Amino acid sequence: MILSIRNQIPGTVVSVTSGEVMATVKVRLDGGQEITAAITLEAVKELGLAPGSSVRTLIKSTEVALATGAVQGLSIRNRIPGTVTEVTTGGAMAGVKVTVAGGELTSAITKEAVTDLGLAAGSSVVALIKSTEIALASV
Amino acid sequence: MILSIRNQIPGTVVSVTSGEVMATVKVRLDGGQEITAAITLEAVKELGLAPGSSVRTLIKSTEVALATGAVQGLSIRNRIPGTVTEVTTGGAMAGVKVTVAGGELTSAITKEAVTDLGLAAGSSVVALIKSTEIALASV
Amino acid sequence: MILSIRNQIPGTVVSVTSGEVMATVKVRLDGGQEITAAITLEAVKELGLAPGSSVRTLIKSTEVALATGAVQGLSIRNRIPGTVTEVTTGGAMAGVKVTVAGGELTSAITKEAVTDLGLAAGSSVVALIKSTEIALASV
Numbered sequence: 001m002i003l004s005i006r007n008q009i010p011g012t013v014v015s016v017t018s019g020e021v022m023a024t025v026k027v028r029l030d031g032g033q034e035i036t037a038a039i040t041l042e043a044v045k046e047l048g049l050a051p052g053s054s055v056r057t058l059i060k061s062t063e064v065a066l067a068t069g070a071v072q073g074l075s076i077r078n079r080i081p082g083t084v085t086e087v088t089t090g091g092a093m094a095g096v097k098v099t100v101a102g103g104e105l106t107s108a109i110t111k112e113a114v115t116d117l118g119l120a121a122g123s124s125v126v127a128l129i130k131s132t133e134i135a136l137a138s139v
Numbered sequence: 140m141i142l143s144i145r146n147q148i149p150g151t152v153v154s155v156t157s158g159e160v161m162a163t164v165k166v167r168l169d170g171g172q173e174i175t176a177a178i179t180l181e182a183v184k185e186l187g188l189a190p191g192s193s194v195r196t197l198i199k200s201t202e203v204a205l206a207t208g209a210v211q212g213l214s215i216r217n218r219i220p221g222t223v224t225e226v227t228t229g230g231a232m233a234g235v236k237v238t239v240a241g242g243e244l245t246s247a248i249t250k251e252a253v254t255d256l257g258l259a260a261g262s263s264v265v266a267l268i269k270s271t272e273i274a275l276a277s278v
Numbered sequence: 279m280i281l282s283i284r285n286q287i288p289g290t291v292v293s294v295t296s297g298e299v300m301a302t303v304k305v306r307l308d309g310g311q312e313i314t315a316a317i318t319l320e321a322v323k324e325l326g327l328a329p330g331s332s333v334r335t336l337i338k339s340t341e342v343a344l345a346t347g348a349v350q351g352l353s354i355r356n357r358i359p360g361t362v363t364e365v366t367t368g369g370a371m372a373g374v375k376v377t378v379a380g381g382e383l384t385s386a387i388t389k390e391a392v393t394d395l396g397l398a399a400g401s402s403v404v405a406l407i408k409s410t411e412i413a414l415a416s417v
Contacts, residue, residue, distance in 0.1 A: 140279065140334075140415050140416065140417060141324060141325050141415065141416045142336070142413060142414075142415045143315070143317040143318070143321035143322075143324075143325060143413045143414040143415065144321075144336070144413045145318060145320065145321060158368045158369060158370075158371070159366065159367070159368030159369065160366055160367070160368035160371045160372055160373045160386065161368065161371050161373075161386065176282070177340070178282040178338075178339075179282070179284060179339050179373060179384065179386055180373075181284065181373070181384070182282035182283075182284060183282075185280065185282075186280050186282055195279075197281070197283075199317075199410075199411070199413055200317075200318050201316070201410045201411075227298065227299055228298070228299070229297045229298035229299035229300065230297065230298070231297075232297070232299045232300050233299055234299040234300075234318060234319075234320070245318065245320070247299065247300065247318060271338075271340045272338070272340075274281060274282045274283045274338055275281075275282040276279050276280065276281045276282070277279065277280045278279060
């Protein structure tokens with residue numbers, strides 16, 4: 001299985017909180033960060049997720065936002081600090097590669113955002129990913 | 140046709156920037172805010188979008204993040220200030236209604252985020268929506 | 279009303295599971311595949327969704343990931359097999375058209391993903407769509 005999903009970070013499930021339809025799964029990434037994924041309860045059952053399960057977190061590039069400053073009072077649960085290594089610019093969109101502890105993230109944001117934030121190789125950023133945008137794969 | 144997409148805000152196209160695959164469309168909402176949608180170039184052509192076109196912006200509730208403080212240095216283009224009017228909490232997720240200039244937004248975020256931000260009726264928030272999550276409808 | 283949302287596939291509701299905030303709706307597509315949409319409970323009520331309801335599933339191109347090869351152990355509920363018919367490449371992003379049973383899907387992924395997966399007309403792929411990214415329209 002090869003996925004178009006650029007961001008695949010290994011980790012271990014810390015906790016599962018189940019609602020009636022959705023569940024939130026906390027995962028400690030191998031790089032040390034903790035992330036939260038909101039997936040269907042059905043998926044939790046099918047993958048047999050429980051504390052200790054080894055998983056890969058899957059995040060589509062278009063779901064990764066970037067911040068250059070401190071982030072506070074934000075509903076977005078997942079904030080992974082890193083350093084920009086490469087910026088590729090198209091006519092409307094841009095791809096930004098960010099090195100984080102334990103791996104690399106790709107973010108697809110508007111070209112305008114890249115200009116506005118002054119992003120270039122070496123920029124310190126925080127990758128922001130809404131919990132509902134994170135999928136999990138069992139390994 | 141009735142859409143499950145909760146957030147449908149009318150506005151007028153201000154500009155269209157075309158890449159080879161994607162395009163960014165700036166829309167002035169009737170409430171005065173300016174938002175950016177990143178959609179396929181194909182969709183721009185099919186809808187015949189150009190400055191002056193009347194559109195509705197469509198945003199799924201799961202794509203609306205909330206911030207309680209000032210937001211700076213963020214790649215997320217769309218930031219709509221408003222006031223929380225209602226919070227509904229489930230086992231894992233929560234629904235938050237936000238009154239904004241010219242309409243209302245619904246945000247589906249984790250229950251944990253609601254607790255962490257202390258959201259309740261009356262809270263001042265900024266709704267944050269990534270450009271790639273905004274669809275447009277011609278009217 | 280014309281929507282910028284490229285992917286609109288007709289189907290029939292099979293089941294609705296309601297939580298307090300969110301609901302999952304299973305839909306059998308006219309092409310035979312079964313998909314799951316996680317939408318707000320409020321939307322389920324407003325659309326009056328119940329087993330037998332005719333709907334269209336709406337999926338923004340940027341929400342469609344692609345996999346080559348068998349897909350296993352993945353939280354992403356929706357997996358629609360198909361064949362690539364066209365790849366359009368931009369500076370940062372690429373648009374991929376995929377013929378599936380009963381229709382066609384458009385996927386907007388990074389140019390890098392297209393190269394990495396070796397996608398071209400004729401490639402066999404599975405389109406992957408997270409439940410939270412699927413909207414429904416009553417018809």
